[in-house]
Every structure is written in structure tokens, then in C-alpha cells.
Amino acid sequence: MEAFERQNDEANRRRLADADRRLAADPRDLRALIAKGDALTALGDGRGGAGFYSCALRYAGDGRGLSSDLIADLRRVQAAAKEQARRFESHLTDSLAAAGFDPARSSERFAQSLDLMAGRKQLYLSQPLFYLFPGLPQVQFQPRDTLPWLDAVEAAAADIRAELEALLAEPELFRPYVERRADRPNTDTAGMVENPDWSALYLWKDGVEQGEVARRCPRTLEALAEVPLCRVPGRTPSILFSRLRPGARIPPHHGLINTRLICHLPLIVPPGNRFRVGNEVREWKEGAAWAFDDTVEHEARNDGTADRTILIFDVWKPELTGEERALVSAMFEAIDAYGAGGASWGV
Secondary structure (H helix, E strand, C coil): CHHHHHHHHHHHHHHHHHHHHHHHHCCCCHHHHHHHHHHHHHCCCHHHHHHHHHHHHHHHCCCCCCCHHHHHHHHHHHHHHHHHHHHHHHHHHHHHHHCCCCCCCCCHHHHHHHHHHHCCCCCCCCCCCCECCCCCCCCCECCHHHCCCHHHHHHCHHHHHHHHHHHHCCHHHCEECECCCCCCCCCCCCCCECCCCEEEEEEEECCEECHHHHHCCHHHHHHCCCCCECCECCCECCEEEEEECCCCEEEEECCCECCEEEEEEEEECCCCEEEEECCEEEECCCCCCEEECCCCCEEEEECCCCCEEEEEEEEECCCCCHHHHHHHHHHHHHHHHCCCCCCCCCC
16 A cells, blocks of 8 residues: 555656646646646645646636636636635634634634635725825724714614605605716716716705705704714715615715715615625615725615615714814815815715
């Protein structure tokens, strides 16, 4: 038996050397990559073998123009790579459990790092379209314990909904969320410009209180009185009721600045409504608020059978100091005074 194993190992080392020679001539040689993966796996290096299998699969692309026997080989190594990944993940899970890691109770950030390393989640970063304030945390949904005012906003949900329902009786008050502007280029994003499927009714817009609508929502504004609204004259805050019709989808997009969070208070939410920020998908639940960084790619969809309507407002990120908030506000005032203002920030 030992003699047979030695002969087998020697044969695999010869295959390994042959594969190396071929890869030196052409690093993208699919058959050589598979052969090296096979030889390494047979020699006991399954992780190394899976690495070469994955490389071959990546270079193969969609497989067009490849022979049927090579495609069969690629399918074989794809299954082998997946099995190796499963074994490694199982080993890691068992080892970390022995070390005291519990996904339900341990560090959420560490759990996310495991998901990223294992490829279960994709890395999404803050990508503001206009202004980046460096050094702020990369978050998707803001940790609730950093938003002590959120409980009071949720406590007012029933009163806010009552004010909303009175306004919904006058549907003409709602306007498309993305409206055409005469003073700026109008790039239609997936058909959303002037699309009533995504509409809004503002209490505050671009830092200006909206007269009669605001007066009709005293309880809503009272609930936001202690909230650290993002205040930049001519820009923010924005406070609005946002309505999304059945079957509508807000396409993936990024916000303009990373110094604020966007807050949602769901008020009328039928089943089938989902919201994604980065790699985290949540369903709105009536009365349950959250805040997120809109400079991370996000999207929304209403797969239900009735309108979804939520309250939206924007706040300063809690990590910014008072001085930093004042400086950011002064900077944008200076930009606008120069006539260099761009598109409305929106929320």
C-alpha cells in the first residue's frame, strides 16, 4: 500500500510539473489550470487545488467556443471547488463556535466580515456622487443605539399616519419624486423622471417649510422637533411623505453627500415591500423606523397590491461634531452663493 501511494504521489508531482511548464507558456491555459488543481488536490492540498479550479472557471467565462469535453471538466471542477468551500466553511464555523462565536449574540461586524470573506455578501462602500467627508464609518443601516431620538419618532407613528391619511384624500397634492428641471440636465434614471409611480408630498423641501402642507401636519413636525435634522440653507432638511405604487421599483442608486443619514418611518406598508442598502435587504414594518447611508447603493420595490407610503427625513450623521456640521453647512452656502449649486440633494 505504501509503495502504491509513493508511486501515486510521484505521478501527481510529474503532472504538477507538466502543468507548471504549460502555465509558464500560457497562464490562461484552462486544461493546465485544471490539471494543476487536480494534482494539488490529489497531493492533499485541496484549498490550493480549488484556487486553480476557480481560476480556470473565471477565465472560461460563459464557456462559448469551448469543446464539450472541456466544458464537462469545468463542471466537474466547479462542483469540486464548491465542495472545498463548503468543507472550509464548516471547519471555520466549528472552530469559531468552539472559540465562543455565536452569530446571534457576538459582534455583528465580525459576522459581516465572515460573510464577506466567504463570498456570501458583496462589499458595498459609500460612494457619494458630490461630496465625501473622510473618516466617517462605512455603514449600511445605522446602529440603532446611536440614534436615541428614534424611539420618540416611532411613538408618534399613529398620529403621523392620521395626518398622512387626511392628505391622501387629496391625491393631486402628490408630485413625482423625480421632477424635470429647466436649469439642469435631466438624466432619466430607469424611467423615474416625472413618473407618478414614485411620488412625494413635502412638509419641508430643500430647507424650506412648505406652507399649507406643513401646517396640516403639526404632530409630524412636533415629533421631529428634537431630531438632529441636517440643516443647510437652500439644501436641507427635507421632510416628506413618499408613496410607491404596486409594481414600482426605485432602481439602484447613490446619494450625493455622506455627512447625513436618511430616515424612514413606515406608515402604510402592505406585504411585499422591500428595501436594500448594500447587501442587506429589509422589509418595511409599519411604525418601525430606521436610518441608512444613502451614499451606499440602495434600491426599493413594491411587489404588493397597494401603495406603500412612508415618512422620510434627513439627519446629520452622529459622528460629526458640532463644528464639522457648521463648517459643512457654511461650505455649501458658499458654493450656492457662487452660483455653483448642482441638482437638488433629495432624500
